[in-house]
Amino acid sequence: MADNFLGLDIGSNNIKIVELKRTSNGLLLQAYGSIETPKGASKSESQADLEEIATATRKLMKEIHVTTNKVVVGLPESVVFTRVVELPVMSDQELKTAMRWEAEQFIPIPLKDVKYDYEVVKRPTKESKDSKDKMSVFFVAVPNTTIERYLKIMKVAALEPVAFETELLALVRSLSPEGNASPSTLIINIGAETTDLCIVSKGNIAFTRSISSGGNALSKAIAQELGFEMTQAEEYKKSYGLLENELEGKIQEIIKPIFDVIVGEVERGLLFYQTHHPTDSVKRIILCGGTAKLPGIVMYLAGALDLEVQLGDPWNNVKKGSPDLAKKLEEHAPLYAVAVGLAMRV
Ligand SMILES: Nc1ncnc2c1ncn2[C@@H]1O[C@H](COP(=O)(O)OP(=O)(O)OP(=O)(O)O)[C@@H](O)[C@H]1O
Ligand SMILES: [Mg+2]
Known part of the structure; x- marks a missing residue:
């Protein structure tokens, strides 16, 4: 289609x-x-x-x-507001709570006034679960x-x-x-x-x-320094x-x-x-x-x-x-x- x-x-x-x-x-x-x-x-x-x-x-x-x-x-x-957050490996349910907490810490306006969303960008495999490997989550909030x-x-x-x-x-x-x-x-x-x-x-x-x-x-800066109009300064910059x-x-x-x-x-x-x-x-x-x-x-x-x-x-x-x-x-x-x-x- x-x-x-x-x-x-x-x-x-x-x-x-x-x-x-x-x-x-x-x-x-x-x-x-x-x-x-x-x-x-x-x-x-x-x-x-x-x-x-x-x-x-x-x-x-x-x-x-x-x-x-x-x-x-x-x-x-x-x-x-975007941020890549690193966290210990956790379940989706735990992540939801963690992200809400993160949002409260990181967004300077009340949560009711924003929409936020997140996406796991890296989740270490089970084998590495005990290691120091962290998961990373891309977090975005929009007023x-x-x-x-x-x-x-x-x-x-x-x-x-x-x-x-x-x-x-x-x-x-x-x-x-x-x-x-x-x-x-x-x-x-x-x-x-x-x-x-x-x-x-x-x-x-x-x-x-x-x-x-x-x-x-x-x-x-060019306009100021050389006393040019902005359009002329743009031309000099581009050339x-x-x-x-x-x-x-x-x-x-x-x-x-x-x-x-x-x-x-x-x-x-x-x-x-x-x-x-x-x-x-x-x-x-x-x-x-x-x-x-x-x-x-x-x-x-x-x-x-x-x-x-x-x-x-x-x-x-x-x-x-x-x-x-x-x-x-x-x-x-x-x-x-x-x-x-x-x-x-x-
Ligand atoms: N050939 C060039 N050489 C140098 N600078 C250039 C050239 N062509 C365009 N620009 C500069 O690129 C800028 C515009 O780029 P662009 O359209 O990506 O910005 P924008 O998306 O409108 O701005 P912003 O993302 O910051 O809101 C202007 O500052 C312009 O002077
Ligand atoms: Mg742009």
Whole structure:
């Protein structure tokens, strides 16, 4: 049975949509595209801003000729609480109680105001039950007000949400297809306002963290330093980025201190993980998000973190229709990682 679903990623700078068709031959790309998020609207609660987001989403849907209104909606890490919890091996019933306790400790708002869910990502086998091996559980909580806000947008956009999912889960789905066999990987999603981290070990999420800085901070620094308008600063950032030999390294010099703050947070995340999982070392980094296209970013990160760094290709598991389209998609790969993963979910 052929069935189509949209993945919808509402970022602070861009709204991204991907439509995938489920066929007996696998997933087929039906449509994709992005549109600028109305300024300041992505986090706003006001009805007018919600309507603006819905209108922009409708406009994009029309432009790219989507054929369904069934959608999997991405929830930014900044509006959800996610955590990988490690516990002694226990039964499902015990786990339920433990998770409720965990939720009370960890969520800063009353439990009646959130929906939470969890999934066991690693349960040691019976043989290792007596050892120190722990089970790990991926825990997510979303404030009811957040869900209501997204439901309002969906209603105005005449979309039918079939699921909500945190962006990191979508990324893991679209970017680490090798599952169990792949080396432990740090996925970094560098967007406009935020940078999200997620370590995937043996196909499972083992660590998550969200950093409140991203590509916009780099543009702002350029605008401030050189007295540019933001649009011009964006252009300079996109042209020269972290390249040392361009424009006498002037742009690199300006953005490096801001970028290094993000790198420092990534280092801290890696260190935290390493301390808690001394036998599991992260072997590579996969980059995605719009800022993954920053010139020189791959070399810079590889040097700073001493790890192999690759650009993520979420289209890997998707059939593209024509070689021309495949070539075009390559250029946009990092931007659509979340939306592809969302559309793949159903
Ligand atoms: N070629 C490029 N070089 C450098 N940066 C780029 C390039 N193209 C896009 N960007 C940056 O990517 C960011 C937008 O990426 P993306 O769409 O992933 O963010 P978002 O999802 O809207 O934001 P967030 O996830 O933080 O809410 C902007 O800061 C933009 O300047
Ligand atoms: Mg984003």
